[in-house]
Amino acid sequence: MNSEPESDIKREVAAKAEARGTRQKIVAAAIHEFAHHGIDGARIDRIAKSAKVNKAMIYYHFDSKDNLYLEVVTSFYKNIRQRAEEIVLPSETLEEALGALATLHETMFASDDYARPIMLREMADPRPEVLEAISAVFRSASIPQKIATLLGDGMDRGEYRHTDIHQALLAFASMSIYYHMVTPFINRLLGIDDPRQFAAERPKVIIDIFLNGLKVR
Amino acid sequence: MNSEPESDIKREVAAKAEARGTRQKIVAAAIHEFAHHGIDGARIDRIAKSAKVNKAMIYYHFDSKDNLYLEVVTSFYKNIRQRAEEIVLPSETLEEALGALATLHETMFASDDYARPIMLREMADPRPEVLEAISAVFRSASIPQKIATLLGDGMDRGEYRHTDIHQALLAFASMSIYYHMVTPFINRLLGIDDPRQFAAERPKVIIDIFLNGLKVR
Amino acid sequence: MNSEPESDIKREVAAKAEARGTRQKIVAAAIHEFAHHGIDGARIDRIAKSAKVNKAMIYYHFDSKDNLYLEVVTSFYKNIRQRAEEIVLPSETLEEALGALATLHETMFASDDYARPIMLREMADPRPEVLEAISAVFRSASIPQKIATLLGDGMDRGEYRHTDIHQALLAFASMSIYYHMVTPFINRLLGIDDPRQFAAERPKVIIDIFLNGLKVR
Amino acid sequence: MNSEPESDIKREVAAKAEARGTRQKIVAAAIHEFAHHGIDGARIDRIAKSAKVNKAMIYYHFDSKDNLYLEVVTSFYKNIRQRAEEIVLPSETLEEALGALATLHETMFASDDYARPIMLREMADPRPEVLEAISAVFRSASIPQKIATLLGDGMDRGEYRHTDIHQALLAFASMSIYYHMVTPFINRLLGIDDPRQFAAERPKVIIDIFLNGLKVR
DNA sequence: GATGAATGAGGTTTCATTCAT
DNA sequence: AATGAATGAAACCTCATTCAT
Missing domain, CATH: 1.10.357 (Tetracycline Repressor; domain 2)
Structure with missing residues (x-):
């Protein structure tokens, strides 16, 4: 009966923090991948793996490979x-x-x-x-x-x-x-x-x- | 005038000329493709099409995309x-x-x-x-x-x-x-x-x- | 009753059950195919079709035809x-x-x-x-x-x-x-x-x- | 002006002898290939190569892979x-x-x-x-x-x-x-x-x- | 008979992307 | 936010077979 809202806020904050972490991990892995292989040679799977992130998360955060590239670059x-x-x-x-x-x-x-x-x-x-x-x-x-x-x-x-x-x-x-x-x-x-x-x-x-x-x- | 060896030579010459033609067409198309897209972005289909050559011919003459790239470059x-x-x-x-x-x-x-x-x-x-x-x-x-x-x-x-x-x-x-x-x-x-x-x-x-x-x- | 962890477990269980189902369907179809045609005569397309599974799933679960054969056998x-x-x-x-x-x-x-x-x-x-x-x-x-x-x-x-x-x-x-x-x-x-x-x-x-x-x- | 027919005969005889040689070489290579790989795993290219015979010759003499297999077996x-x-x-x-x-x-x-x-x-x-x-x-x-x-x-x-x-x-x-x-x-x-x-x-x-x-x- | 080149259909595999949970 | 499974289109490559000479 008490602090559900509070815990909601906490959750959100934590979530955002984690999300930022996820985004950053993706970006870091993506730069590496794009630098080594170019946009065509880059593999989403590889980025996900080296970022230790689920592949679908990349799409959740960046929509598409092209967009990821653009944002990263x-x-x-x-x-x-x-x-x-x-x-x-x-x-x-x-x-x-x-x-x-x-x-x-x-x-x-x-x-x-x-x-x-x-x-x-x-x-x-x-x-x-x-x-x-x-x-x-x-x-x-x-x-x-x-x-x-x-x-x-x-x-x-x-x-x-x-x-x-x-x-x-x-x-x-x-x-x-x-x-x-x-x-x-x-x-x-x-x-x-x-x-x-x-x-x-x-x-x-x-x-x-x-x-x-x-x-x- | 119709001695067989001579005609053999003719044949070979003609064949080689055609083959050279095919190879050249492939190489020309491939340079274009690789220049525009890089090795990973290049498409064998596109090369074949623009060279007006059967796709399998590319493999007949060059074995693999990588090898084609190397030879071309x-x-x-x-x-x-x-x-x-x-x-x-x-x-x-x-x-x-x-x-x-x-x-x-x-x-x-x-x-x-x-x-x-x-x-x-x-x-x-x-x-x-x-x-x-x-x-x-x-x-x-x-x-x-x-x-x-x-x-x-x-x-x-x-x-x-x-x-x-x-x-x-x-x-x-x-x-x-x-x-x-x-x-x-x-x-x-x-x-x-x-x-x-x-x-x-x-x-x-x-x-x-x-x-x-x-x-x- | 709606605690997240529990539902998480449910989810996982369901997912694994489905996955097992898919794997099993593939294995069943593959045995049939390999038995009838041998490894060289076997066709991945046919296995996928008769298992009612997307062809790519076979690679997702088994990596390669050879490996599928080995696992199946x-x-x-x-x-x-x-x-x-x-x-x-x-x-x-x-x-x-x-x-x-x-x-x-x-x-x-x-x-x-x-x-x-x-x-x-x-x-x-x-x-x-x-x-x-x-x-x-x-x-x-x-x-x-x-x-x-x-x-x-x-x-x-x-x-x-x-x-x-x-x-x-x-x-x-x-x-x-x-x-x-x-x-x-x-x-x-x-x-x-x-x-x-x-x-x-x-x-x-x-x-x-x-x-x-x-x-x- | 003399022995054209004779030389024709010679040629034919020689041709047949050679042909027999070719057939035999093909059969020998084919048995090896079929034994090792089965009919589906066998490769016409490999047979031709190991028989040191042009691939088209196999079709000239045996019409098809299946037929080659049958004749060989x-x-x-x-x-x-x-x-x-x-x-x-x-x-x-x-x-x-x-x-x-x-x-x-x-x-x-x-x-x-x-x-x-x-x-x-x-x-x-x-x-x-x-x-x-x-x-x-x-x-x-x-x-x-x-x-x-x-x-x-x-x-x-x-x-x-x-x-x-x-x-x-x-x-x-x-x-x-x-x-x-x-x-x-x-x-x-x-x-x-x-x-x-x-x-x-x-x-x-x-x-x-x-x-x-x-x-x- | 013999050859090198050519063809077309199809085979395995990959991959960006999406879905269900 | 996160995950594992799923999808469909397409990529690379292969191969039996045929053609031109």
Whole structure:
């Protein structure tokens, strides 16, 4: 006769907590699966098993495989975006801004092993929604704009040679991101034994090349 | 004129020609399919249909989907490799060698629409055999070595600043190849309206940045 | 009365009951199919249809055709074995023990129409697992040992002539089992019109021949 | 201008010789295949390959898999039957006639490894044609009739106890043939190390048991 | 007679998804 | 929320058989 409502509330709270737990377990397992196998190669059974969750629960929480993928991937980008925004765009010099972009790239890929394969697959078969999500990361990070601005200013001041801003921006971004995207391949091709160190030394080198490459002599 | 052996030969030739035709049709359809959908998303039925070939023929000629993929992809790289070897490594200057590498990259991707997605997917989930095949393209092309040598010589001569050769080589390669690999994304992100022109102007810009970037002032 | 755990149990029980039902239906249909067609001639479609079960359920419960076969056949032998163990090894005389073996054989084959074809096919291409299962039936039945012992004792007592026990045991077993194994053929060859009666009269005859055949005169 | 017809004849003769060779190769490979896998498990491809013959040749010579099976199996029985007829039915005593039957059985199975599995499979799923063929072997061999006659005479003479002739005949046949039919199983069950010797000693034992078993004391 | 390629029907198995409880 | 069972469509692959030469 007493606290049935209370116990109902408790139940609900507990249920929600558990549900959140279930969702999270599913998401974690799904990222892993999608990263390793792509959306077509991914198996709902495998996700359920590795999440230790009943298969039907996946449909209960995510409706369909496609939707699971979408939610997983966008949440993945949200995550990256958030970390991107946390990178303080420090001071005023171009050099520092370039360093920030390099750091951003490093952050994107260093966090886990899933970024690389997931992004590569997206690029191979780009869905508008996802392209947009990735674009947003960079836009929100405002770092590219900052670099563009600083570079433009430098050109106007006569410090840097006049160059197409897009080409220049892409030049730096390429030097910074490409290694991260195809690490295993480059390591193999160039016979790099210590990828960690190679990656650590890289920002300095590319900033150096980039700035020198554009400076007026 | 009607000696049996001769007609035997004719027969064989004709048969082989047809077979080659069938194989080729399959390969062509398969590349298309694998490029668009990846190995897991690819459908044998679709390949057969678009090749206008009986489905069983695919198994007759290629044994399994996996094997078809492997043969298709390696033949694809052989193809690229051949074209790579045809790129004459012109003269003696570093500038020209860099131009050759840019041309190689352009060649790799410009030939058809399949290179980009196929390579990206491979990079996402690299099979040793295929990594090796890609590596071979570059090794055989000897262009990287040439660049490395010229760059090393230039450093020794005091023309270029001392820099880790691998880092430098990768810096240029990145600038050259990255845009090709993720064209649609970059076009979207930077709002590039005329990709053709952007790509055409690119080699000059990156060679310029790279050489200036390394030159001693 | 409506406590959740209880209803949970109910649910589980019901589910398991249904599942058992499905499994049983599959097994029943599968025995029939395998007996009639052998493992290679058997068709999963046909099993599913005659069990009134979705084809995929067979894989859900048994993983593969091979495995279904194995489970079906071993369960089949377990079944026989159980019935074998129920045959009381009556008294002490050799005659009764021989009667028991004849009864065992009759039991093995009389139960249904599947024993004959299934066992024959197994013998044609014996899988170790299954040979073992059949051997176990006879070993567990302990009847052969009993016979061997009684026979040995009889020989020692001078009642029976000395004869290789294995040869003797096999002699009786052959007389007892062979007709069951190839009934249709023998009926045809000897023109037996009333197999039932022939089989019924058989134990008496063969026990008679066997015992007389070994007795010291 | 000369011997075209002659060369035609030569050709034909050669062709027929070769053809016979091809047929034989096919038959040999087919027996092997059918013995190991049964008709449903047999693969035309495998037969062609192991016969080193083009698959289409099998159809050219035998029309269909079923027909190949039938021809192979009936020729197989013809073969056995021929050997059966070569077994001289020696003298006049029942003992010798029984020995002849035992020898016949031995001959049937000893010739190759195929008799056992082929006959077992036939028995599992008996086709009338084939049952007839096997029956014919025994009838033609006239040994059973001889035994029946001798046994009948012996009973009439008061030498043997009155017993149903069919039961008696089958008793002996069972003892003689059963071991051959399920050799691997019996060897395993009884732990027989030297099957050759066991088989060699068997006729004497079973003739002994049989005759003693029927003799009037 | 002989060959390699081709065909069509069908076989086993898989898998996203749903249902009943 | 959770589970085990169920479903139907389709995927990959096989195989007896035939064709063209």
